[in-house]
Amino acid sequence: MSxxxxxxxxxxxxxxxxxxxxxLAEKIGMTRQTVAAIEAGKYSPxxxxxxxxxxxxxxxxxxxxxxxx
Amino acid sequence: MSFREKAAWxxxxxxxxxxxVYFGTVFSGGLHGDGRANGWLFVACVGAFVVLQIxxxxxxxxxxxxxxRSPRDEREQLIKARSHTLGYYVLVxxxxxxxxxxxxxxxxxxxLMLYAFLDxxxxxxxxxxxxxxxxxxxx
Numbered sequence: 001m002s003x004x005x006x007x008x009x010x011x012x013x014x015x016x017x018x019x020x021x022x023x024l025a026e027k028i029g030m031t032r033q034t035v036a037a038i039e040a041g042k043y044s045p046x047x048x049x050x051x052x053x054x055x056x057x058x059x060x061x062x063x064x065x066x067x068x069x
Numbered sequence: 070m071s072f073r074e075k076a077a078w079x080x081x082x083x084x085x086x087x088x089x090v091y092f093g094t095v096f097s098g099g100l101h102g103d104g105r106a107n108g109w110l111f112v113a114c115v116g117a118f119v120v121l122q123i124x125x126x127x128x129x130x131x132x133x134x135x136x137x138r139s140p141r142d143e144r145e146q147l148i149k150a151r152s153h154t155l156g157y158y159v160l161v162x163x164x165x166x167x168x169x170x171x172x173x174x175x176x177x178x179x180x181l182m183l184y185a186f187l188d189x190x191x192x193x194x195x196x197x198x199x200x201x202x203x204x205x206x207x208x
Contacts, residue, residue: 030142033071033204037144042207046143 003044004068010039012057012064028052072136073145075129077200079122080193087118088190095183104179148203156196163188 013019025035028049037043038053045053054061070078091114093099095107130137141149167184170176 029139031071031073031136031139031145033074034142034144037207040207043144049143 003041005044006066006068007064016057027056072129072133074204076126077197079125081197083118083121084190084193087114090114092187144208148200152196152199155199156192159195160192163191
């Protein structure tokens with residue numbers, strides 16, 4: 001089931017020295033499977049997790065997640 | 070596969086194996102109504118279930134040590150909550166269904182206990198299956 005939120009996590013990972021899902025997961029305190037689910041748009045993270053992801057990449061939240069409506 | 074998904078698979082397989090043998094034997098009349106043999110089979114199946122769960126969970130922790138030690142993340146907590154909510158409703162329906170054999174005729178207390186235990190086992194299977202489906206789907 002897809003959620004109405006798109007994200008640029010894959011692109012941001014690529015731009016950050018090709019960070020792996022496992023590395024991102026470790027930085028935000030989640031499993032690699034959860035990061036994969038977020039990236040694939042199958043799971044909407046909590047606001048706290050979303051901010052953590054944005055913080056890892058050093059960008060504002062709206063650069064990571066976009067509302068598709 | 071994450072440690073939590075492995076744990077759900079372990080529960081599903083152990084319940085199917087151990088209690089499948091138990092209920093299969095009891096309902097097929099393999100014990101010829103021998104209460105003592107039934108009791109020993111029950112103890113053996115519960116013992117096998119505990120050993121399988123502990124052994125396989127330790128094996129899963131060994132293959133994914135980081136996951137095994139860390140607490141559930143938010144998605145895993147949600148999956149656990151959703152599957153247990155589903156399990157609760159299934160258990161309520163099954164427990165209410167216990168009234169059916171009572172209305173159909175005379176049911177001995179030990180038979181009623183057997184059906185009640187079957188309800189618990191079915192609920193465990195539903196919870197584990199729901200968790201596996203949600204882990205596979207992403208949520």
